[in-house]
Amino acid sequence: MTASRDSAVYHHGDLPNALLAAVGEIVEEKGAANVSLREAARRAGVSHSAPAHHFKDKEGMLAAFAERGFEILRGELATARESATGGSALDRLAAVGTAYVRFAVHRTPYFDVMFRSGIDTPSHEHLHARADSALAVLMGAVGDLISEGGYTEVDPRHVAVYFWSLAHGLASLAVDRSMPPGLDELTIEDYIAGVFGMSQLFNGTG
Amino acid sequence: MTASRDSAVYHHGDLPNALLAAVGEIVEEKGAANVSLREAARRAGVSHSAPAHHFKDKEGMLAAFAERGFEILRGELATARESATGGSALDRLAAVGTAYVRFAVHRTPYFDVMFRSGIDTPSHEHLHARADSALAVLMGAVGDLISEGGYTEVDPRHVAVYFWSLAHGLASLAVDRSMPPGLDELTIEDYIAGVFGMSQLFNGTG
DNA sequence: CCACGTGCTAGACAATGTCAAGATAGAATC
DNA sequence: GATTCTATCTTGACATTGTCTAGCACGTGG
Numbered sequence: 125m126t127a128s129r130d131s132a133v134y135h136h137g138d139l140p141n142a143l144l145a146a147v148g149e150i151v152e153e154k155g156a157a158n159v160s161l162r163e164a165a166r167r168a169g170v171s172h173s174a175p176a177h178h179f180k181d182k183e184g185m186l187a188a189f190a191e192r193g194f195e196i197l198r199g200e201l202a203t204a205r206e207s208a209t210g211g212s213a214l215d216r217l218a219a220v221g222t223a224y225v226r227f228a229v230h231r232t233p234y235f236d237v238m239f240r241s242g243i244d245t246p247s248h249e250h251l252h253a254r255a256d257s258a259l260a261v262l263m264g265a266v267g268d269l270i271s272e273g274g275y276t277e278v279d280p281r282h283v284a285v286y287f288w289s290l291a292h293g294l295a296s297l298a299v300d301r302s303m304p305p306g307l308d309e310l311t312i313e314d315y316i317a318g319v320f321g322m323s324q325l326f327n328g329t330g
Numbered sequence: 331m332t333a334s335r336d337s338a339v340y341h342h343g344d345l346p347n348a349l350l351a352a353v354g355e356i357v358e359e360k361g362a363a364n365v366s367l368r369e370a371a372r373r374a375g376v377s378h379s380a381p382a383h384h385f386k387d388k389e390g391m392l393a394a395f396a397e398r399g400f401e402i403l404r405g406e407l408a409t410a411r412e413s414a415t416g417g418s419a420l421d422r423l424a425a426v427g428t429a430y431v432r433f434a435v436h437r438t439p440y441f442d443v444m445f446r447s448g449i450d451t452p453s454h455e456h457l458h459a460r461a462d463s464a465l466a467v468l469m470g471a472v473g474d475l476i477s478e479g480g481y482t483e484v485d486p487r488h489v490a491v492y493f494w495s496l497a498h499g500l501a502s503l504a505v506d507r508s509m510p511p512g513l514d515e516l517t518i519e520d521y522i523a524g525v526f527g528m529s530q531l532f533n534g535t536g
Numbered sequence: 537c538c539a540c541g542t543g544c545t546a547g548a549c550a551a552t553g554t555c556a557a558g559a560t561a562g563a564a565t566c
Numbered sequence: 567g568a569t570t571c572t573a574t575c576t577t578g579a580c581a582t583t584g585t586c587t588a589g590c591a592c593g594t595g596g
Contacts, residue, residue, distance in 0.1 A: 135542085135543060135544075135591085135592070135593085136543080136544080139543080139544085155448050156448060157363065157447070157448035158448075160582080160583060160584085161583080161584065161585090162582075162583065162584080163583095170543095170544070170545085171544065171545045171546075172545090172546090172583090172584095173544085173545075173546085173584090173585080173586085174543080174544055174545075176584090176585075176586090177542090177543065177544070178543090181584075181585075182583095182584065182585095239446075239502070239506070240445075240446040240448070241363070242361050242362060242363035242364075242446070245506075245508065246507075246508075255508070256511050259510050259511065260511075262510075263510055278528070279524055281510075281513045281516060281521075281524070282521065282524030282525060282527070282528060283528070284510050284513060285500065285503070285509065285510065285513065285521050285524065285525055286496075286524070286525045286528050288499065288503065288510065289495075289496055289499030289500040289503060289525055290492075290495055290496055290499055291499065292499040292502055292503060293494070293495035293496055293497065293498040293499025293500070293501075293502065294491065294495040294499070295499075296445070296498055296499065296502060297491070297494065297495060297498060300445070300451070301452075302451065302452075302461070303491065304465050304468075304469055304487075304490050304491065304494065305462045305465065305466075307487045307490060307491065310487060315487075315488065315491050318485060318487070318488030318491065318492070319488060319491060319492045319495055321488075322484070322488060322489070322492045341560085341561065341562080341573090341574060341575075342574085342575080345574080345575085366551080366552060366553085367552080367553065367554090368551075368552060368553080369551095369552095376575070376576085377575065377576045377577075378552090378553095378576090378577095379553090379554080379555085379575085379576075379577085380574080380575055380576080382553090382554075382555090383573085383574065383575070384574090387553075387554075388552095388553065388554095
């Protein structure tokens with residue numbers, strides 16, 4: 125309310141949010157590789173070097189955007205896990221994996237910046253923490269499976285990486301729309317169901 | 331021999347290759363996001379706009395580099411598949427998946443440009459063909475599994491996407507060095523063995 | 537009413553992608 | 567062997583970008 129005077133307001137009011145919103149638009153329109161500080165500034169209606177005051181540099185702005193993405197992802201993974209409380213640990217794990225892929229598909233700009241914009245996550249402390257926090261939901265579901273299923277012969281770390289690989293891989297393929305040739309006739313949802321359904325084969329061991 | 335006179339040779343002799351080699355160096359040193367036409371030209375010892383003559387534009391150069399990557403990948407996948415001829419179809423599939431991940435780990439610059447540089451693969455006809463060609467090896471191994479194992483209740487397309495997701499996901503995580511927190515004590519090879527070993531659970535169905 | 541700091545602007549610089557125009561050398565043609 | 571021809575590369579220019587330095591605007595506290 126305060127900051128919507130016209131155009132030449134000196135103090136924007138909420139520039140960081142406006143800039144991150146602009147980043148989202150740009151990624152959607154032109155891809156993560158074509159985000160620029162100046163374009164974001166233009167869309168927010170501020171001068172070309174205003175962004176530098178809130179984010180250290182270009183990578184800083186992308187990191188802030190990615191941070192927000194990890195927060196959302198964490199929320200969606202947690203929701204999925206909880207809403208599958210009734211089922212088995214495997215069901216819950218599949219639900220988390222499904223939510224992961226859906227996040228990538230429905231919030232592609234976030235996914236792109238988070239994983240394929242070339243930003244070095246570990247070097248951004250805050251971002252790194254948020255990423256771990258989102259991942260912790262998956263790890264928790266894996267922990268459930270291990271303890272509940274009594275998989276004594278399987279290394280829990282392998283199970284964790286297995287599910288994350290599956291989810292992340294399917295998400296990447298889906299976002300790239302690079303399904304194997306002749307296989308793009310099925311919808312993403314079909315593949316999600318198929319791929320995570322295949323993980324149900326875990327029941328075979330014990 | 332002919333083109334290694336000194337520096338000021340007008341006709342380089344093999345500029346395209348020299349440029350692509352330079353791209354490989356740059357990606358390794360500064361990441362795929364920081365490749366530039368001019369830097370590549372500098373390393374090849376030619377003028378700043380020489381690359382444009384061989385590759386339409388920056389994306390064209392990256393596409394050519396990615397093309398080369400898909401050729402190598404195809405070769406390594408095919409070799410893996412053949413060298414596991416003795417084993418079961420599932421063994422062969424795991425061997426192909428393993429080779430995929432190893433390619434990503436050992437030839438990271440290629441993998442980065444192929445999958446995370448933001449180039450739009452489908453829009454580059456030649457590149458698209460090479461990508462499909464590499465993928466065909468995986469698809470072939472999946473076909474073997476289906477026909478040999480008699481999996482009547484499973485959609486072959488799901489199996490294909492399942493294995494590709496697994497391989498591509500693990501490859502991405504490995505390249506990003508973003509194993510779940512506390513899980514980076516195992517080597518990539520451990521995880522490759524663990525993850526594809528877990529696929530052996532397929533034997534449970536049939 | 538005046539310092540004062542936060543939030544932004546203004547101007548400059550080197551680097552980049554891309555385009556237009558020209559130079560150079562080796563092959564083709566006669 | 568001289569003359570076109572063509573692929574290959576150079577030079578110069580321009581708009582755009584990231585980043586740096588300096589300065590301006592405005593609300594707050596004295």
